[in-house]
Amino acid sequence: LPSPVTAQKYRTELLYEGPMDDKCAVGTRNCDPKGELMMYISKMVPTSDKGRFYAFGRVFSGTVATGQKVRIMGPNYVPGSKVDLYEKSIQRTILMMGRY
Secondary structure, three states: OHHHHHHHHHHHHHHHOOOOOOOOHHHHHHOOOOOOOOEEEEEEEEEEOOOEEEEEEEEEOOOOOOOEEEEEEOOOOOOOOOOOEEEEEOOOOOEEEEEE
């Protein structure tokens, strides 16, 4: 598999639907840790706290931090509308690592 830095150069146009010259696309293409936070959540696992989840995902640009406010675009989000669009704070960050 190619490294994220190599792969993002050609994958950005498949992952991002906005203009390819805006700051989100440029940050994603360059895997820029100082860019806008762009993250794909691939799995939501409920916790023992009612209404809370662990969100597993991959960061394409930016940096995730506890307390950071993020916009969450759900599967039914339509660009330009507020349908399935939420703003929440990140409660906790956890780094999960495999054995090898």
